[in-house]
Amino acid sequence: MTMQVIKSKKRRLARAQKTIGDYCLLAGSPVDANAHYSTALELARLTADYFWYAGALEGSVCAILVDRMGQKDTALEDEVRYRYNSVIVHYRKSFIQDNAQRVSPLTFELEATLKLARFLCRRELAKEVVEWLTNAADGAKSLIDASDRLILFVEIARLFGTLGYQRKAAFFSRQVAQLYLQQENRLAAISAMQVLAMTTKAYRVQSRASISKQSLSNEIESGHVDSSKMHHQSVVSLFESQWSTLQMVVLREILLSAVRAGDPLAAWSAAARLLRSYYPLITPAGQNGLASALTNSAERLPSGTRCADSALPFVRLYSFPLHPSQMDIVKRNPAREDWWAGSAPSGPFIYTPFSKGEPNDNSKQDLIWIVGEPVQVFVELANPCGFDLRVDSIYLSVQSGNFDAFPLSVDLPPNSSQVIMLSGIPTSVGPVVIPGCTVHCFGVITEHLFMDVDNLLLGAAQGLVLSDPFRCCGSQRLRNVSVPNISVVPPLPLLVSHVVGGDGAIVLYEGEIRDVWINLANAGTVPVEQAHISLSGKNQDAVISIAYEKLKSALPLKPGAEVTIPVTLKAWRLGSGDSDAAAGRSASSSMARTVKDGSSPSLLIHYAGPLGDAEDLETSKSSVPPGRRLVVPLQICVLQGLSFVKARLLSMEIPALVGESLSNLANVDGSPLDEAVGYGTKIDKLVKIDPFRGSWGLRFLELELSNPTDVVFEISVSVQLEKSSNADNLSEHAAEYSYPKTRIDRDYFARVLIPLEHFKLPFLDDSIFSKDLQSDGSSGGRNSSLSERNTKAELNASIKNLISRIKVRWQSGRNSSGELNIKDAIQAALQSSVMDVLLPDPLTFGFRLVRNGSENAAKIDLPKESDTSVQPTASKNPVIAHDMTPMEVLVRNNTKETIKMTLSVTCRDVAGENCVEGAKATVLWAGVLSGITLEVPPLEESKHCFSLYFLVPGEYTIVAAAVIDDANDVLRARAKSESPDEPIFCRGPPFHVRVNGTA
């Protein structure tokens, strides 16, 4: 009993001493305190009062530390560690010893543990500290009071954080938050939310708002400098995002606490992060729940609230459309007249190593936008979730502030992606930076950066993140779109074109010629001062003429002004493959193909505004405002028109009648010629009568044409004559002949005759054979190969000249007309007999009746080589049997040299018998008929008179023939004689004489 009393007395003393020590410490005297504590320790040990012993020991540690404030050495540290170990052990002992104590010593033990841990909390001692903290955490489960536990976890988390063990700190912070959430009141929920917000960094789910603005903008800049290299931070976050089980739990707790705390913005942000990052792991029902959480939170937010964390949709850059061809920008070279040269790729090669070598021609192209002209950017939106997503507005967010973006609202069905066009107008000169889009969705305005999605997609491609939102929505593979360097330049003129009468395809038949009017209007705010039109594309020769002067005269084209330029088009011929397909008369399909083939030419109009100030120009060349290029595609659709089958040369001779006039045409009327010749009054236009030849030398080029189309064509042939060749007055009005029209119905064939008689040269000139003569003079023999080739060339040239004068035009309907391109066909047809067509005979012969001398004199000049358009009156046949008929034969020399010849005249009856000579001669004659020696000066004519006396009425044929003496080379060449000794024989055409009876 006494022992008991003494013990309790000592214990009381010890406790008093300890209390005094506490007060001393409070009073600021650690030395006194230490002394009291030492007494207390002694007494407590003796009385086995472990709880108070531990308390006193703790106090003594404090006293030592306060005493040696500021100095820290290992000895002291060891001392503290040792004593605290002892403190903790004794607290534990007291727990075992006295279970019924009112105050649980456990809290004291844990507190001491934490104090020791805090004292030792340094990286070098991390292991030891972790051990203490683990012990403390282990002890937490014995704590009954939740708030004690909360405080403990807060402290543990704080210490782990100090040690740098962020994940462990986050774990215990989460425990704290859970404890707060158990309290079910708003303030606790706010605390829980705040604690959880601190854990987000460790779990890599932090809100973008918590990341400092500085690093964010750095990231954007670095992303712009080199988008291919991802920022290290974002890579790490991608990797860490794979702890999705933990991250989702954390975000869900943040959402829960924020809702309970009544912080709609935090709730919105958490739900947005959860939905955006972990949608593949959330069931559609869960996604719907999150969507409604977002909506509910937004309802409690003021409208126009911004949140740093973006929710849906995923937005990625799809493409930066380059300028459409209508408003292409061309760099202007002020030093050159053709300032646009060099801007367009030149040469036939798509790739040239020279242009590739330029440093600025890399994948990062420059884009030029113009102040005041709307621009478009394509972005792709994806909604990978299972609910309908309504994007209230989306527009480009531009940091540089010189851009007005137009908002757009989009509805995205579940699991869908959509490419939309965002547009805007640059407002001032300078660079434009587009980091992303501003999206108003779920009631909150968020910023969607393209770079984030790019990183996400890159991560998806490497398998680091859960899923590619675009791929799972059925969009195609990842496209690597780089943001070009965009710069805004001052306003430029803008030409807008349209084809007058509709911008549809211009449907033309092959060879059709049509004028098209192109209207150009300046839709810009700057006048057009320079403009130049050129052609590009295929079939450039289809454009026959462009009224360039009209455009020139309209310059400068003020804003709002317009000018109309006529362009003459001629449809090209369809290729063989085209015509095969078009033969099926499927006009629509061939039209589609023609347009698609891009075989139509385009007009390239390079234009530019004023050059700017002169001194400005000198100082910097870059300040020259660029020009522009307008491409006006001429959508020509060529339909198959008339098709050419073959060409033939037809020649025939119709004997002329011998009459008073050498060009008596009366009897030719009604001759059984082709339909084209059948118009009697016009026959003179078709047929050239050669008065000296005396016959109708008809040479026609027959063209066979077919009409496979379903419209009717009318063909008209016209021949242009050379005015210079016709020295006399006859052909003044006949410079161009047009012939009756030929109509070709659909699916029919028709033949068109083209007369060739107008093409005879006036005289046989040695210029045709000039090369021959030279070579003949030197060698005296056959033509050398060289001269032959020259001759060929000259002949070809004259043939071409001839052919170019023949125009075969066609017309269909009211406004389709064109020209057949048949030059090759004609050339092929004429090739063999071109000499006969082109060259006159060296000698031409003519007969006529002689009435009296005065008439004779008047007519002597008449028979020139020409066609007599004035029809002579149809005279009666004056030749009567049993009458002396004075006649004369005219011989014309068509060469430039005098020709000596021996002329003879024969007369045959209908049976072809010579009726002048022989026993049964039916014709008597006076004068000389054979062996007449004549000498005809160059380009002149001689006549020889004789008289015939017909005994029997009927039809007779008079033929003149001549043997040329001393023929020169020209004549030989014309006669195609083989040897130089061969006599050159010229025979005139037969002349008809109808001899009437006297009855």
Next chain:
Amino acid sequence: MIVCVAVVGHQNNPLYIQSFTDGDDVLKLHHIVHCSLDVVDERVAVICNYWNVELVLYGCVACSYGYLTNTKVKFILVTTDLDVRDADVRNFFRRFHAAYVDAVSNPFHVPGKKITSKTFAERVSTIVKSFGLSSAG
């Protein structure tokens, strides 16, 4: 008894986590593995390919051991036995490492992606079972 093994990539991304418990404490085990990475991060600077981490979590007593390869891939072992023989752990990690090397040597395996090989999973579970046996024996 081993409750969980994990392979964690060099960017601390989980490549393979397999738990061997019947209960629904997967999240808890994920937390343990995740928290172990704190110490891992600390040790990565110092090249040593063996260390152990002891962690006692609230409500679940567990030890975790870690193993670092030269390519900074970490293997983490969570066990409920508080005193495990060092040799057993070393032996386990050696075999686990061999299994991992075989798995990533597959030409169709993309480095950095999660290991989905069934063979690897079977082999790991065999190793885990034999760990229990050897420690018992």
